[in-house]
Amino acid sequence: MSRRIVWSTYESSASDTKIDGYFDRVLKYIPADVVGLWLTGSGLIQSQSDAPSRVGLLWLLFVAGLVFSFFWMRQQTAEPGKPIAWQQILLSCGSFVVWVFAIGGPFTELSFYKPLYGSLLLLVYTTAIPLLPPPPSQQ
Template sequence: MGLRIVSEQFQSGAESNIPPDEYPDRLRKYIPTEAVGFWLAVSGMIQSAGDDVPKAGLLWLFFVIGLVFTFGWTRRRTNEPGKPTAWTQIGISCGAFIVWVFASSGLLFSTWESYQPIYGSLLLITYTTAVAFVIPPEK
């Protein structure tokens, strides 16, 4: 089963029995769980490393790696023959990864003078709730 969000039900052809994805299905398909799991594991290891490890630099490096992974994995899993690239879904999934990182990594953003962990938590709840209302225009 692919990761691509089904936004309309076709009246004829092989896909006629596949109903459009509802809110919970879109939510599940928008959140890049593999990338979030990668980030939680990597950031936990880096943050628990000794003081001789350049934590901030490694966190930023693996943030970029995770973002590239999210983009590539979502693009690959939403690719279906004869259909346009699912740019909306790819963009929302990359945004979700960024929000998860912001919510779970105080050390990465601790250099920002106005950063407070509550901001990440509130953004995570709001973003996660709101994105599933987005129905991608790509068919």
């Protein structure tokens, strides 16, 4: 199954092509594999009580996860003869940022961070992104 969101079908397309509904789009916008990488890596970093630069390592892992999320989603949504799914790629990268913010990660070191903010942002973002209209190239 492709991770690319299917917005419409054309008369010439295969009869088994299904337009992705709301819940399909939710799943395809969240880079669960990269969030899993984050959870594993940050758990390893935080389990090291003697690591003097835990926060720095968390920020490094966050940036690496964001870069990985971009390239991974670009590869996973690529289909021959179709334009790059920029909207889905960028919103998936945003999903990674929101998930890490909600979990805490390196953001806990920032003065304005409160766990409630992360949880509320996660609820709103995850609920709202599948409601966005398709990109102009796919309408």
